[in-house]
Amino acid sequence: MSATAVQPRTKRDVRTASRWLAAFVVPIGAAAIALLRYFLPYDTADDSATIVSKVMAEPGRSSLVLWLAFIGILTLVPSAYIVGKLTRRRAPWLTGAALVLLIPGYLSLGWLVAGDQALWTGTEAGLDAGTITKLYDTMHPTGGLAAGIFVLGHVVGTILLGIALWRSQVVARWAAVAVIVSQPIHFVAAVIVPNHTLDLIGWGLQAAGFAAVGLAILRLRNDEWDLPTLP
Template identity: 65%
Template sequence: MSQTVATAPRADIRTASRWFAALILPIGPAAVALLRYFLPYDTVDDPATITSKLMADPGGTSLMLWLGFIATLTLVPGAYFVSRLIRTRVPWLTAISLILVVPGYLVLPWMASGDAFIWSAGQAGLDAASITKAAEVPHGSVSLAAVVFVVGHVLGTILLGVALWRSRMVPRWAAIATAISQPIHIIAAVVVVSHTLDLVGWGLQAAGFAAVGWAILRLRDHGWDPLP
């Protein structure tokens, strides 16, 4: 005689996951926008100048490191949630974007390691000359991380903006804001050297990602995560 085994209904967390995605999406770019605005030094400064500026502003340096920590935790999930919204409409472009942007975000801890070292060495009472001498000899992985970061997050974000445009899932302005955000960041960091313009660049990505979050919230649960 056959028996029917009762199974407990599976908890439906799709609404909660949509809200989680919408909340996470703008946090990473916004954290980097604030980091770049409050950065105690300019990207084009030499190592001695960077060391002196960081040691002169330990509070600002600590704030920068905390913002970098927040960005590290949220940028990759944010990129994933963007891809989850648009991947069925532009699968190849979305995949290429992630292949570039995710490694770029993942190397952020290596990018911040030098500043963290200078802060710690300064708090320990080491002199600026010794700290600078050590900072000028980074591990090879740190140098490689800089290349991966620049190429990955700049090209990846541009392509992600194009993918958003082609998906028609968000307003056109959000796709444009995402696509142009990192070229503006590069110009602000190494061409005109403007922390305010850098805030605008990363802020545009935060606004674009926030629009993605709003589009996710407007979906029905089955549109976000169809049940089998």
């Protein structure tokens, strides 16, 4: 009696699904932060007492900010990696420098959100403004370090990634320019001339540029996107 040969199971090619997932994810983080900056109940340049009073006056907006930050924290690093996956072949050094700055910068965002979490929690717990202000001002020193890493990382890193998009020509020129100018606009709107609408435009330009990357991903063939699964 002869043994029946067992045919190896063919593994399903998941590259199409991964392309669609990447195209969907890539603009979400920037879009979430654009909305966060628009709905933020205070200005970044405000002093602590003013920030506390504005949060206490609009705790609902503060809660929305926390939800948007949560979405951003989950998706910003994957989005940077996805864009870098497209630009690294033609602009490897620029892409590498951009990701070295962007990934630590985006990861540091969680520390900054801890301050907003403390503001909302103190308000919901019924603490007085003076106590919340003291709590807000007594954050761990890593918060200040995280702020510096975030500002340097996401501003300079996004500019470099936009230049990589320009040089690699994986998207239209307008999309690369949108990414390049997005964070300088955000910096002006957040620090120099506080303006939430302008801040929305800045981060919105990055989201638009990344959405163009998503469309470019959908137009790729699977073999251009990734290597096939090994048998």
